[in-house]
Amino acid sequence: MVVNVLRADRDERKLLRYTYLLCIVCFVNLAVLKQPFDKGALVMSVVTCLLIGYSYFVIRRFFSDGDKYIFIFSSILSVIGIVMIYRLDMAVSIKQVIWFAVSVTGFILTVVIVPDLKRFSKYKYIFLIFTIIFMGMCMVIGTEVYGAKNWVIIGKFSFQPSEFGKLFFIAYLASSLKDYKDFKSLIEPAVVVMICLGFMVLQKDLGSALIFFGISVTMLYICTSKLKYVMACIGMFAVGAAISYQIFDHVRLRFLIWRNPWSDVNDKGHQIVQSMFSLASGGLTGTGLGLGHPEYVPVNTSDFIFAALCEELGILIGFAIIILYFLLFYRCMRAAFYGEDKFSRLLAVGFSTMIACQVLVIIGGVTNMIPLTGITMPLVSYGGSSMLITFLALGIIQKISEEGR
Amino acid sequence: MDDITKNIKRVLIVFLICFVGLVSYITYFEMVVGPKIVNNAANKRVWVKRNEVLRGTIYDRNMQALTKSSKIDSTTQKREYTAGAMFAHVLGYVDIKYGLTGLEKKYDEQLIYSSVQDTVMSYIKSGGKTQAKLGNNLKTTLDYNVQKKAYDLLGDNKGAVVVLNPKTGEILAIVSKPSFDPNNLEANWASINSNKNMPLINRATAGLYPPGSTFKTITAISAIENVSGIMDRTFNDTGKLVFNSKESLSNFNGEVLGNITFKQAYVHSSNFAFGTLGLDLGNSKLKETAEKFFFNSDTPADGITIENSKFPTLKSYEKGNIAQSAIGQSSVLASPMEMALISATIANDGVMMKPYLVSEVMKNSGEKVKTIEPQSIKQVISANTSKIMKDFMRTVVAEGTGTNAALSDINVCGKTGTADHSYDGSNTPHSWFIGFAPYDNPQVAIAVIVEDGGQGGIAAAKIAAGVIQTALNK
Numbered sequence A: 001m002v003v004n005v006l007r008a009d010r011d012e013r014k015l016l017r018y019t020y021l022l023c024i025v026c027f028v029n030l031a032v033l034k035q036p037f038d039k040g041a042l043v044m045s046v047v048t049c050l051l052i053g054y055s056y057f058v059i060r061r062f063f064s065d066g067d068k069y070i071f072i073f074s075s076i077l078s079v080i081g082i083v084m085i086y087r088l089d090m091a092v093s094i095k096q097v098i099w100f101a102v103s104v105t106g107f108i109l110t111v112v113i114v115p116d117l118k119r120f121s122k123y124k125y126i127f128l129i130f131t132i133i134f135m136g137m138c139m140v141i142g143t144e145v146y147g148a149k150n151w152v153i154i155g156k157f158s159f160q161p162s163e164f165g166k167l168f169f170i171a172y173l174a175s176s177l178k179d180y181k182d183f184k185s186l187i188e189p190a191v192v193v194m195i196c197l198g199f200m201v202l203q204k205d206l207g208s209a210l211i212f213f214g215i216s217v218t219m220l221y222i223c224t225s226k227l228k229y230v231m232a233c234i235g236m237f238a239v240g241a242a243i244s245y246q247i248f249d250h251v252r253l254r255f256l257i258w259r260n261p262w263s264d265v266n267d268k269g270h271q272i273v274q275s276m277f278s279l280a281s282g283g284l285t286g287t288g289l290g291l292g293h294p295e296y297v298p299v300n301t302s303d304f305i306f307a308a309l310c311e312e313l314g315i316l317i318g319f320a321i322i323i324l325y326f327l328l329f330y331r332c333m334r335a336a337f338y339g340e341d342k343f344s345r346l347l348a349v350g351f352s353t354m355i356a357c358q359v360l361v362i363i364g365g366v367t368n369m370i371p372l373t374g375i376t377m378p379l380v381s382y383g384g385s386s387m388l389i390t391f392l393a394l395g396i397i398q399k400i401s402e403e404g405r
Numbered sequence B: 001m002d003d004i005t006k007n008i009k010r011v012l013i014v015f016l017i018c019f020v021g022l023v024s025y026i027t028y029f030e031m032v033v034g035p036k037i038v039n040n041a042a043n044k045r046v047w048v049k050r051n052e053v054l055r056g057t058i059y060d061r062n063m064q065a066l067t068k069s070s071k072i073d074s075t076t077q078k079r080e081y082t083a084g085a086m087f088a089h090v091l092g093y094v095d096i097k098y099g100l101t102g103l104e105k106k107y108d109e110q111l112i113y114s115s116v117q118d119t120v121m122s123y124i125k126s127g128g129k130t131q132a133k134l135g136n137n138l139k140t141t142l143d144y145n146v147q148k149k150a151y152d153l154l155g156d157n158k159g160a161v162v163v164l165n166p167k168t169g170e171i172l173a174i175v176s177k178p179s180f181d182p183n184n185l186e187a188n189w190a191s192i193n194s195n196k197n198m199p200l201i202n203r204a205t206a207g208l209y210p211p212g213s214t215f216k217t218i219t220a221i222s223a224i225e226n227v228s229g230i231m232d233r234t235f236n237d238t239g240k241l242v243f244n245s246k247e248s249l250s251n252f253n254g255e256v257l258g259n260i261t262f263k264q265a266y267v268h269s270s271n272f273a274f275g276t277l278g279l280d281l282g283n284s285k286l287k288e289t290a291e292k293f294f295f296n297s298d299t300p301a302d303g304i305t306i307e308n309s310k311f312p313t314l315k316s317y318e319k320g321n322i323a324q325s326a327i328g329q330s331s332v333l334a335s336p337m338e339m340a341l342i343s344a345t346i347a348n349d350g351v352m353m354k355p356y357l358v359s360e361v362m363k364n365s366g367e368k369v370k371t372i373e374p375q376s377i378k379q380v381i382s383a384n385t386s387k388i389m390k391d392f393m394r395t396v397v398a399e400g401t402g403t404n405a406a407l408s409d410i411n412v413c414g415k416t417g418t419a420d421h422s423y424d425g426s427n428t429p430h431s432w433f434i435g436f437a438p439y440d441n442p443q444v445a446i447a448v449i450v451e452d453g454g455q456g457g458i459a460a461a462k463i464a465a466g467v468i469q470t471a472l473n474k
Helices: A002-033 A039-062 A069-088 A090-113 A117-122 A124-141 A161-177 A183-202 A206-224 A227-247 A249-259 A270-282 A305-337 A342-366 A384-403 B003-037 B044-052 B084-091 B102-106 B120-125 B144-154 B185-194 B212-226 B262-267 B271-292 B319-326 B336-347 B383-399 B459-472
Strands: A142-145 A148-154 A157-159 B067-073 B076-081 B137-140 B159-164 B171-177 B234-237 B240-242 B248-250 B258-261 B351-353 B358-362 B368-371 B376-379 B413-419 B430-437 B444-450
Touching (some): A002 A039, A002 A069, A039 A090, A069 A305, A069 A384, A090 A384, A117 A161, A117 A342, A124 A148, A124 A183, A148 A161, A148 A206, A157 A161, A161 A183, A161 A384, A183 A227, A206 A227, A206 A249, A206 B003, A227 A249, A270 B003, A305 B003, A342 A384, A342 B003, B076 B084, B084 B102, B084 B171, B144 B171, B159 B336, B159 B459, B212 B319, B212 B413, B212 B430, B234 B262, B248 B271, B248 B319, B258 B262, B336 B351, B336 B413, B383 B413, B413 B459, B444 B459
Antiparallel strands (some): A142 A148, A148 A157, B137 B358, B159 B171, B159 B444, B234 B258, B240 B248, B358 B368
């Protein structure tokens, strides 16, 4: 037993050392590319490594019972993101590192401060109220960015309320579904889900709508084990989608661009076509960091970062990222597996699914596998609120894994 | 194991399938979709990559520069064509908006190939300094003087001139008129494109015209090969060959040549005699001969693309059309390049040489990268047949319809053509001349067409004489 623990410990440290190595190698590469030699890149690599190292130390030192890999996997993904963003836009990457620091702090604080999670299961209606507030916020004071009215800008500070809404939404569903007995108890959460989806469609934030749907269905199935509910949901979703296709121009447009992005290469299909060029130009091993032209891809630091990554680092890195996401997802679901009570298990499932759905929707979108919807790629994309939310969610999962059996 | 645990496992499997699906789709995209879209015109990367290397220079055979490239900034460069419209068709152009054409397209890979590569080794070797990337240069077979002469002699006419070295297949000149200025395409594009004379078309290789009497060369070859005793045969040329109550074939200007031999029929371009021969040969024999010369199929060539010339398949009862096809009318269509190759083949004892445009690829430093050697395509006709045809063609210029192509000190050989065409409502026929010179040791083969130029013995023959003189006075 002791030997096992030690070995696991060693594996983790090895993985952590590889993370440092990845970070340093990438940034040295970026530093060499610039003339004169870019010292800033090295500073970035040291700062990032220190952040990861320190956080890891805190978690392992004081909370050694929790999952060992969740933090490491998310660090690797964050490193890849920071490196790519630095290559694309130095100023943005500095902000991203600051957000990374804030988010990791949030992660640790969640693990440290949040008391016994079970106690939160009774605040169902508080979660509900917050969910509705955040979801509806954009309807009132939202600003349209890239065709979706899902940003709130207050002074210099801007954020996507639906990101925060997601957390409360999952918390609400978990607290509501934990008491599932029969069909009747499902009516209230069903109505809430539909309202949220409605808000998302009205705000033209179709990506989030898709993710909310994915989360709800997964949690529903985990809780009820009834496949017929899942089928009913998918049926209803299909009907809803068909109706929105008829009613809303923006839904129809997304669909038509997906079917034939080449019909309007310079305007409506511009984003997806540039993203496809980027993916196609990289090939298996990519052009090399700093040697490709991801600058032609719009929104390349957030929504389309996967295309930029594949162009410069190759499809192989793209696959590696997808695999890392799956491993992260697996570790998160593992926390649910060993969770203590139904509420925390559902919570862990919800948060894990949130990350996995986001990955599937955005990577599928930028490769034109499914209609493109603008959402961030968790941990990798630039985006303060997205990163903070993801790390908070991971923090809660970490906490659950710690409480678990 | 409780329900939730079981369900979590199932959900994990569903998501695993989704992730595997994603990976599979990306693999499919990369292998199938990617290669198809990567060279799309909307992909700016292609041009950025292209512009990293300063495009190589294209020279004529005497190392006179025909192009000049200069960097504007790191990702854009300017391409100038020093001779402007004169070489526009054969060289083509390279433009971010309008793409690549002509030799620029055919030899693009070489023109943008630089030995300076982005490798770690070359980075170390150069001590971290970036070296200028210069593309390879091309030495073409073109002769500036011949091209200029042909271009000037065509004047404001529409038409084309092709000049070849029959022994090697080297292309000395390709002129197509009207032309356009490949410099400042952006500014002139609208007017170039809306011009009803279609200046963008390379008439020399892609212009398909009825070859008229120049095609009698093919018919004569077919007769020599297929009709026994043809050399001793005489025709009683009554001026008009009547097939039935409606259809007949007349000689040019209603001439009546009387009793003539096969040779005289060719020299004086008797429609009567060749119409008769066409009927004697039949469609399949004549078509077979035409197809040996690459009618209805791709002609091998380097540096240019030659549009397929066309010879029809006719039913045996279509007497009128069969006779018409024997004199290069009906639906026979040939490019000037095709006709030049026919005369070059006769000049080269029946061996057709592959036409080519680039003789050498050189590094910017002048170091040779590749030399392109002359290449024979095949023995199209026997040496004997070609000897007979050479004699016929010499006589055409000496005393037949082609006397206008004669030069005082050079024995020019050739065949004239006056091709009727009705597709654009013009009644003036196209003027053709194909030929080679000198008779004893052919150095140059030529095809000239002047659209709506009238009689072949006049407009085209005169241009041919001038161009041949320039080509031989080296």
